[in-house]
Amino acid sequence: MAVAPPMTMQGGATGLQQQQQAVLPRSSYLGLQLASQPCVKVGCGRRSSAGLRCQVSPSSTTLPHFNVDISGAGKPIRSVERSTIRLALPSKGRMAEDTLGLMKDCQLSVRKLNPRQYIADISELKNVEVWFQRASDVVRKLKTGDVDMGIVGYDMLREYGEDDEDLIIIHDALGFGQCHLAIGIPTYGIFENINSLSELAAMPLWTEDRPLRVVTGYTYLGTKFLEEHGFKHVQLSTADGALEAAPAMGTADAILDLVSSGTTLRENNLKEISGGAVLSSQGVFVANKKALLERKEMLDVAHEMLERFEAHLTAQGQFTVVANMRGDSAEEVADRILNDTSYPGLQGPTVSPVYTNKDGKTEVDYYAIIICVPKPQLYQAVRQLRKAGGSGVLVSPLTYIFDEETPRYRQLLAALEA
Numbered sequence: 001m002a003v004a005p006p007m008t009m010q011g012g013a014t015g016l017q018q019q020q021q022a023v024l025p026r027s028s029y030l031g032l033q034l035a036s037q038p039c040v041k042v043g044c045g046r047r048s049s050a051g052l053r054c055q056v057s058p059s060s061t062t063l064p065h066f067n068v069d070i071s072g073a074g075k076p077i078r079s080v081e082r083s084t085i086r087l088a089l090p091s092k093g094r095m096a097e098d099t100l101g102l103m104k105d106c107q108l109s110v111r112k113l114n115p116r117q118y119i120a121d122i123s124e125l126k127n128v129e130v131w132f133q134r135a136s137d138v139v140r141k142l143k144t145g146d147v148d149m150g151i152v153g154y155d156m157l158r159e160y161g162e163d164d165e166d167l168i169i170i171h172d173a174l175g176f177g178q179c180h181l182a183i184g185i186p187t188y189g190i191f192e193n194i195n196s197l198s199e200l201a202a203m204p205l206w207t208e209d210r211p212l213r214v215v216t217g218y219t220y221l222g223t224k225f226l227e228e229h230g231f232k233h234v235q236l237s238t239a240d241g242a243l244e245a246a247p248a249m250g251t252a253d254a255i256l257d258l259v260s261s262g263t264t265l266r267e268n269n270l271k272e273i274s275g276g277a278v279l280s281s282q283g284v285f286v287a288n289k290k291a292l293l294e295r296k297e298m299l300d301v302a303h304e305m306l307e308r309f310e311a312h313l314t315a316q317g318q319f320t321v322v323a324n325m326r327g328d329s330a331e332e333v334a335d336r337i338l339n340d341t342s343y344p345g346l347q348g349p350t351v352s353p354v355y356t357n358k359d360g361k362t363e364v365d366y367y368a369i370i371i372c373v374p375k376p377q378l379y380q381a382v383r384q385l386r387k388a389g390g391s392g393v394l395v396s397p398l399t400y401i402f403d404e405e406t407p408r409y410r411q412l413l414a415a416l417e418a
């Protein structure tokens, strides 16, 4: 298939020498081929249709402050030296809204003067500049080191990141943008009885002259996936949206697109097939590894953001339950909670004496207990507490849970050392 490998050059060439013309092979592996133009993007320096000439950009992995613009006149552009830390956030669509929602929930207020402004700041993180970018550009700029950290869908990270080892995921489950990338085929006609990927691959119809035509926005992942699953004759084409219309229009046999509720597939008479899911996705917090390694203040900011995200996400759906319980001692009350209920709290119940004044004497008849309970078990927990002697039960949602140190931070440090 004529999807070129990432067009980056390693090595020590400098200046304009680095701008080379490369002829991409017509068919580099398998019989897969990209559909004719304009279905492939050349200007982005990422892939090309068969045999096209395009310029090669040196990777700023090797030269962090020297980029070559391959989209315009090809003049070298010198990136500015900077002391600020750059965070790229999605500029539009559902990911933009959800990302800003998460930041707000974590008390990180992104201040943008008007909706068309692409730069903003965060009052709680003094040295951080926020840049709003299209999701694909968030990933591209992370790769080149033009931004240091970003939030983006895992699907985009994998598609545009192309397994770049310089991209490091700090938080892999930000709790929004949940979907999966999957093959969809028609429910009717020749596909009526096709229910698995292997059945699709084995259809005798697909030949060099009549390949399986798949429309997708994910040509990098799609190529890899189909190749790994034994497809011999496939033609990929791209479109920017409403891909589900293509089979009914007759412009593609199958689609490879995101699925969330499944409604769009269903409403367009398409179905998923077993083995046809490429990856699961949701929002992730990602950074440029070199920036983390080279700038201590960058690691500190990443750590703070990670802690805030974790504290908020761990607390989501959790409730604090406070109840008063009659008892002889704090230990005796704690025993009852631990033995008679299924809700010990995070480490164990917190039990504190409730002091009352009886005839001028301070006494302890009751103990207040505090436990933490997930929402689905809330009512059952309250019932068990009452049964164990609890009264005056107060319930309130938890906002943050800060643990000693988040395992994700330990994983990040380990990944940086590797």
Ligand SMILES: Nc1ncnc2c1ncn2[C@@H]1O[C@H](COP(=O)(O)OP(=O)(O)OP(=O)(O)O)[C@@H](O)[C@H]1O
Pocket (backbone or CB within 6 Å): 092, 093, 094, 095, 135, 152, 153, 154, 155, 156, 176, 177, 178, 179, 241, 258, 259, 260, 261, 281, 282
């Ligand atoms: N149906 C969906 N449900 C959940 N997350 C989705 C869905 N579609 C896309 N996403 C996530 O949102 C990201 C952005 O999707 P996309 O580029 O289609 O933008 P959008 O928010 O749908 O806006 P638009 O399609 O109008 O440009 C995707 O990379 C993916 O991570």
Ligand SMILES: O=P(O)(O)OC[C@H]1O[C@H](OP(=O)(O)OP(=O)(O)O)[C@H](O)[C@@H]1O
Pocket (backbone or CB within 6 Å): 240, 241, 242, 243, 244, 257, 258, 259, 260, 261, 262, 263, 264, 265
């Ligand atoms: O399974 P569902 O819940 O129906 O979601 C899946 C749809 O959502 C996305 O499209 P989007 O709404 O972003 O429209 P687009 O094609 O214009 O990007 C995606 O490309 C699918 O078409």
Ligand SMILES: [Mg+2]
Pocket (backbone or CB within 6 Å): 241
């Ligand atoms: Mg969309």
